[in-house]
Amino acid sequence: MHKKITFQLNLYSFRLYLCLKFSKATIRKIFLWVKNYFYWKILNFSIVFNCEIFIIIHFWWSIRFFSSLFF
Incomplete structure (x- = not known):
């Protein structure tokens, strides 16, 4: 439990560091690159998987990245 809290704090401080080091446009470019x-x-x-599964995974990744940006 303690490790999880410190990890989340480190993640938050790292995000704060990124915001200070780079402009918002640069961060957006990095996250867009990762997302792409x-x-x-x-x-x-998706060639192997069903199209529906592909859509679900795509939305899941989008939600994950955007939630990590704002929360």
């Missing part, structure tokens, strides 16, 4: 990277990775797997 995973999007294409999932797109390659």
Whole structure:
């Protein structure tokens, strides 16, 4: 439990550090790049998987990234 709290605090301070070090536009570019990277990775797997699963995974990644940005 203690490790989890410190990890979340470290994550929060790291995010704060990123916000101070880079402008918002730069952060947005980084997160868009990461999102696109995973999007294409999932797109390659979508050939194997069902289309519905691909959509669910894509939305799940989007929610994860946007929630990590704002919360």
